[in-house]
Amino acid sequence: MEDSDSSRRRFLAVCGTALSAGIAGCSDSILGGDPEDTTPVDPDPSTPAPDPGGDGGADGTAGDFERFDADADSSYADVYRSTVGSVAQIQVYTGGPSPSQGTGFVYSDGHVVTNQHVVEGAESIYLRFDDSGWLDATVRGTDVYSDLAVLSVEELPESAEPLALRESDPAVGTEVIAIGNPFGYSGSVSAGIVSGVDRTLPAANDFTIPDAIQTDAPVNPGNSGGPLVTLDGSVAGVVNAGGGDNIGFAISAPLVRQVVPSLLETGGYEHSYMGVRLQTVGPHLAEANGVDERVGVYIAVVRDGGPSDGVLRGTTGSTAIDGQSVDTGGDVVVALDDTTIRTSRALSSFLALETSPGDTIDVTVLRDGEEQTVELTLGSRPDPT
Template sequence: MIGATVAVGGLGVGSSVAQDEGDGDDGVDSPYTAVYRDTIDSVVLVTVAGPRGRGGLGSGFVIDEQHVVTNDHVVSSATDDGVELQFNTEEWRTASIVGTDPYSDLAVLRVENMPDAASGLSIVDREPAIGQEVLALGNPFGLDASISQGIVSGVDRVLPSPSGFSIPAAIQTDAPVNPGNSGGPLVSLEGEVFGVVFAGAGQAIGFAISPRLANRVLPALIEDGTYEHPYMGVAVQPVGPEIADAVGLEDATGVLVVEVVPDAPAADVLEPAIPGQPSSGDVIVAIDGQQVQNQAQLLSYLALETAPGDTVALTVVRSGDEQSVEVTLDSRPESQLPQTPIGPER
């Protein structure tokens, strides 16, 4: 469900400003200008040479002396020639791909000789507040070193992923986000990173990969080149009033298990609904004592609080009775689902 955006004064939510080399500081006392000056040297244009000339471009940002973060779909078509980065100082560097994760759409690049002006931006380990002002930095449509302003319109969104699995816990913003912005930082007025911009949703609103998810995935990509996501092996759908009444729930809450993957961790533990029989199937109403009201909450808990090998306690309603079952999570297998077409941006 997409939340409504909100208009505010000043520049106005959804305003966009592209800065030139001189960034026009003639006596301007603006918090946006201050953040821009403090962060833009750490934001890069990512250029990819793909097979048969089908490359792409996007954005990225520096997180330490050697590493740059971007989206996996920005660099997924890269060849052995590597990835070219252009910094705001007009310096170019060739980067190598350290690790990629299509499930979170994150990637890490290594730069051996980082420009002196570029310093690591700090990714917070908390969700931003809804209504908080944020700035998206990057290269929309290849327009380098651009800034757009908006607010956090929502949190805990679920995004489509190139892998076929969903990306949980995403940040929604009304700051203008366009092709080329993907991989750039969504920052607060203090210059802290609140997410990695994701411009692949094809909507008139923007999204960013959660900072909490990024902080779990990125260290593993730097260390091992990959990240192991927890996997339960179920498909679920929201519980509406009709299903709630059929299974004996007082309120329409939780998620109905509609499919259990054979040989998955949840096989022989959870019971899927039988088509045409609304009273059948388990309804998950809590995980490890945390209430589950919808799919987004279940996905976020699994992504942010668990790891492969963990055993989770699920509270389910089965045939009108509430009971507790345990599932030991595994590592997510390669997706067998049709992939979402988010290919390299141009």
């Protein structure tokens, strides 16, 4: 979970199209101009928006749940039927002229998980389920570094049961569906597969969100905070960003399992912190630093006064290779405890999923061509600025 230049460059290179096309990770303001969007936004749940009723057919409006065909016979339909009642449309008022919107899902009795950016700056929050009116919600806890938040709701409808979280990431190629409220069309479902795992997403202060899931299931503004569900009905991740062609991302269920209990208990979460800046070892770094296997994580910078100060070594010089300046002298991390570390993504995932602040871990490094192991006591990541 350390800041990583290489992981950010990879993300931006892959997602340039997604960012230019629109980000599901940015809460969507209610959009006008759609001929079907005839239901006015109502900030006061005591006077709810008109319900056109009926079966949600051609006259259905944005913001109204589409009724599914009870006779539909497919795995997607089965999963949708079993989970949609636990998915909420969220409207957030921040003092602007119109609300932003997102999605959430029931985590436990009275608690809904969504994205932190969906509720950031909220003055009031309302949500509704498939068979409920607008309900008041309050923020129970948030974590900007994982982009997760928990909302408290006094009374959930009976059909809004907690969704199970997967204990591990699904395999690449696993079929998934995303349920949410893109552009206000509540209860929408899109389908795809898991395109990749162990991705990194940008977070505050140049940190990253590790262990993210990549999917080609279409996600758009308004899907933020909704569940990415495998066909056994369990949540693989919380939709975070998307909008490009066939590329979307979700915060993994294992990371949700790690963060959310603390949000419920304390309102926040403390992330393990090494106090270093990382680069994944490539051909140039390997050649410059005498690393034969061209794998591992190079320590570019050790933060003054941080947990690694005096324990690990950062860059001490540079050399030119193929006309480029390449850092030299820093430690190359090849293992944490008994886990082999080949990339900065692997290091970040290990810290996020296997450690807590205050833990002491064994760090195996290559230093001056020799392998050695040092003990490092992890700190807590600084508060975002």
